[in-house]
Every structure is written in C-alpha cells, then in structure tokens.
Amino acid sequence: MSFSTDVKEELLNSIPHDRHCRVSELAAILAFAGKREGGSIRVRPTTETQTAIRKCFTLLNKTFNINTDVFKKDIDKNKTYIDFDSSTPGMDKVLDSIAHEAPLYLLTNDCCKRAYLRGAFISAGFINDPLKAYHLEFVCMDKAMGEMLKELLYDFDIETKMVARKKYYVVYVKDADTIQDILNVIDAHKALMELVNARIVKDVRNSINRQNNCLVANSEKAVKAGSRQLDDIILIRDTEGLEVLPKNLREIAELRLEYPGDSLAELGGLLDPPVGKSGINHRLRKISEYAERIRAVKGD
Ligand SMILES: [Zn+2]
Numbered sequence: 001m002s003f004s005t006d007v008k009e010e011l012l013n014s015i016p017h018d019r020h021c022r023v024s025e026l027a028a029i030l031a032f033a034g035k036r037e038g039g040s041i042r043v044r045p046t047t048e049t050q051t052a053i054r055k056c057f058t059l060l061n062k063t064f065n066i067n068t069d070v071f072k073k074d075i076d077k078n079k080t081y082i083d084f085d086s087s088t089p090g091m092d093k094v095l096d097s098i099a100h101e102a103p104l105y106l107l108t109n110d111c112c113k114r115a116y117l118r119g120a121f122i123s124a125g126f127i128n129d130p131l132k133a134y135h136l137e138f139v140c141m142d143k144a145m146g147e148m149l150k151e152l153l154y155d156f157d158i159e160t161k162m163v164a165r166k167k168y169y170v171v172y173v174k175d176a177d178t179i180q181d182i183l184n185v186i187d188a189h190k191a192l193m194e195l196v197n198a199r200i201v202k203d204v205r206n207s208i209n210r211q212n213n214c215l216v217a218n219s220e221k222a223v224k225a226g227s228r229q230l231d232d233i234i235l236i237r238d239t240e241g242l243e244v245l246p247k248n249l250r251e252i253a254e255l256r257l258e259y260p261g262d263s264l265a266e267l268g269g270l271l272d273p274p275v276g277k278s279g280i281n282h283r284l285r286k287i288s289e290y291a292e293r294i295r296a297v298k299g300d
Helices: 003-012 019-033 050-064 091-108 110-123 143-154 174-183 190-239 247-258 264-270 275-296
Strands: 036-039 040-043 072-076 079-084 125-128 136-140 162-163 168-173
Touching: 003 050, 003 110, 003 125, 003 190, 019 036, 019 040, 019 050, 019 091, 019 110, 040 050, 050 091, 050 110, 079 091, 091 110, 110 136, 110 143, 110 174, 136 143, 136 174, 143 162, 143 168, 143 275, 168 174, 174 190, 190 247, 190 275, 247 264, 247 275, 264 275
Parallel strands: none
Antiparallel strands: 036 040, 040 079, 072 079, 125 136, 136 168, 162 168
C-alpha cells in the first residue's frame, strides 16, 4: 500500500464527534469525489475514490441514520456511478444539509474546517512517502474549489500553491513543515509521526554523508601535503644531499622517504624518543623552507 493510501485509511477511522463536523466532512467528500448532475451527486467508484465512498457511507449512517450502502447505480457508457439523490429515503435532508448547513459551519467553526479539509484529503488528496519526497496535494475539479481550499488552509496559517494540471487545479505544498501542519489540521496523527520519523532518518543520513565527504576531503588534503613533503625531501637529497640538514631534520626526512603514506603522528612514533604531531609538522616545515631556498637559487 502507498503512504497516501495509509493516510486515507487512518482518516477513515476517525469519525468526528459532533454532527456539525460530520456534515462538513460529508459535504467535502461529496464535493471533491463527486460531480453534481442536476439534483443528484454522482460518484464514480475507482481506486482513488473507494476510501471516500466508504467514509461517506459511514458518515451517512452515523449522522443521518441512512443504512444502505447501495445507492442508485447508473450504468452509463459501461461506467458505473453511484448517484446520491433524493430518491433514497432521507437523502433529501442530507443534500439540503450539505448545501446549506455546511457552508455556514465553515464560516464559523474551526472544528468544521478541519473536518472539511479531512474530507477533501480523503477524496482528492495525495501525499508522497516522506522518505522519498515531501509533497502533498489536493486535486480540484475547478479553480473556485482550489481557491476555497487554499483559503480554508490559510485560516490555519498554511500557505499553499496552486497550479493547473490538465483539466484540474492542483493545490500543493512541497516542504516538510507545511505538510506536517496539514497532517495536524486534518488529524492524521499516525501519518504525522511517520513524517517526523522520516525527517529524522533523512537528517541522520545527510549528516553521515556530510561527515563522509569531510573525511574524504581531509584524506585528500593529507595525501597532497604528503606528496609535497616528498617532493621537497627528494629535491634536497638530489641537489645538496640530506647530510646538509641538521640531524633532527635529516632523520625525519629519511623516515618520510621510507614511509611515504604514514601520518605525522605515526612518523613521530618511529623516532626515539617519540615526537608529537606538532613537532613533526614543525620539522617538515623547516625542510620545506630549505627546499624553497634551493628552488629560489635554482630559479625554479
Ligand atoms: Zn464542527
């Protein structure tokens, strides 16, 4: 199952306590999953709408005591539709409520706005697996619906973008913080936890990568420094001979030639008595200065 389906499954099980919220969620489901056809609302059962349809039946049952799970089916051009219309007993009241009560609730109640956004997500929402990408969207039938959705989200300080895609208008967000806010508003708490975990996993992964890059850079730096030291020592050996160096410099020059890959600390450990890293560094700098003088004389 996709992450998106998991989130919808989670939302399927959260039934609002208050009637006003239930009416609002139902209004959103029918508005976003269905299409108005005269006096009825027509929903096409597809993989995308199946969760919405299930939630719709649950809400109809719990709010309006309508117990059927089969509405008038209309076979049209080999396509099956479920028609929610007033020929089903009690359905006229439902259609009336979602047309008149829901907009009123949406103007006044935050709880109902949340419920409405939840219904919209169940019907028209999509969210990427946060381990792969941060993306959440609502696919709206027209621009007006998209703008209404944007405004509802804005009431919770959530800013979204909208883009036209084929014949739809898509309201979307692409950053983890905003996705987190939306999941919170629609009460998708399990999904929210998963998003938070994914962010931690990604952060750890990134910092390991950063550390690795840093290690590589450091060892490249060490190799470069090591080969410059070798160049200096070889230059001195081949021009004036290592004997011209003071004893403490000569012994480290000989060790470097013998162990070109060793770190400064390792080289220092080979001396008797051992010399620390900064001591070795100091001696190698002196050798380098000596080599520079030879280069200057030679005119290199
Ligand atoms: Zn409410």
